[in-house]
Structures are given as C-alpha cells and as structure tokens.
Amino acid sequence: MKQLVFASLAGACFGAGLALSGMTNPALVLAFLTLNASWNPTLIVVMGSAVVVSTAGFAYARRRAAPLADTEFHEPQAKQIDVRLLVGSAVFGVGWGLSGYCPGPAFVGAASLDYRALAFLAAFIIGLMLFELTLGRSAAARTAAAPVSSDG
C-alpha cells in the first residue's frame, strides 16, 4: 500500500515535469532531434536538469540500507555493454526519430485523449508484447534462475 502511494506520487511529479517542460509535445522533441536552422535545444536542457537533480537524489537514497517502503533496492545488475543494448537502443532511436514520442509523453498525451498519442501508445504496447513473445521469451529461458534485469 505504501509502495502504491509513493509510486503514484512519483508518477504525478514525473507527469507534471513532462507537461511543464513541454516534453509532452512531440513537435518540440522533433525540433531537438532535427538538426536544421530551427533546431531547438529544450530537450537537452530538460534532460540535464533532471539528471542533476536525480543524481543528488540517488546519492542520498543509496546512503540508506533499504528504501522507505521495501526491503531492498532493485538496481539493475547488468554491467555488460552487449549487442542487445546497442541494437535495442538504436531501434528505439529510429522509432523516436520517426514519431517524436517516447513512452512517458505518450502516456500523458493518451490520457489527454489525443488521437496521435493513443495511436502511438497502442503501437508501443504491441511492440512490448512482440518482444515478450519473441526475444523476451528466449532471454527469460536463459536467465530463468536469475531475477529479471532491466535498466529501466
């Protein structure tokens, strides 16, 4: 229950940050990703600000033995820079560059009933399921004994 409350609060704060920064607007994201005369640096300013604040937050949290509402931290354990990481990130980059949407803004846009965000989010969920049914299954079999590892 405590986890649900904290996670909901964190989600609300995340959504408000996306809205205030303008990152819920894919046109602004594409204006950053498109290198031309009207290039717009907003995205990197938002990301930089978020990284600075969360770096301080993670450093503070790590001084504790356990999180406030769980018995242990669930930090990603993977260390290896492998083909999956590189290909997956590149495939994500292609989809991001085509649409201007990444998952967070798509959820906010869909909740605002924007048909473009709804279309993207539906396709995004199909993509998640396609992975689970194909490469995700083989990965799960390979690491059956180990906990599911993910960076985020």
Add this chain to the structure above:
Amino acid sequence: MTNALVGGALIGLAAALLFLSTGRIAGISGIASVALRRARTSIWAWGFLLGLMTGGVVAHRLLGHVPVQDLGNIPLTPLLIGGVLVGFGTRLGSGCTSGHGVCGLARFSPRSLVATITFLAVGMLVATTSAAAGFWS
C-alpha cells in the same frame, strides 16, 4: 528555458522519490512492461502510470495548454511504425529516455551512457533525414 529547467527538476525529483521510496528505477518503458505482467507485485507500476497520466493532464489544465501543440499534420504511419519500434527497442535495450537517459546517467551506469548516446544519435539521424527528405509532408 525556466519551464525546461523546473520541469526537468521535477522529473529528476520524481525519479529520486521513486528510488528512495520503492527502490525502483523510474524508467517508463520498464514500468509499462512490469504493469503488463499483471502480477500482484506490479501494483506499484500501475500506480506510477496512473499518477503519470493524472499529473500530466492536471498540470496541462493548470498551465492552460494542451500536450500536443503545433504538431502540424503528422500522419499516423510514422506514429504507428514508431510506436512498435519504441516498444520493441526499449525492451531489447532495457530502457528508454527515462530509464537510461535520466536514471541511468544519475547512477553513473556505463551501459546507460552508451544507450543514451546511441538513441540520441540514431534519433537525430532519423528525424533529420525524414525532415530533409520530406517523408511525412
């Protein structure tokens, strides 16, 4: 730029709060796939996503603007192809803009640094090429 800085700080604060309270990484693609598993242990993920949508919609109301402005006439095709690729790619690469680009960098993860540079570079290449070639106009 003030909105970008404060908005970014709120995103960073949210990531820090989720980690401090639940020990989880605020990566939206990862959280979405946890929510899809529909296990009893994934209730926190549903809470986060509902909060994300509520917080975003309420903030837009208070700010008096809508999420999608001046998008022009982006047709559905790149949104649908893009959506499938983002869903598949973020799972294969274990993260997206939030999981790798914010939380990963904040944790000094070399994997996340490589992932972030990769999707930024590829995203720029694809967006710039699409715009120059007039793919969607």
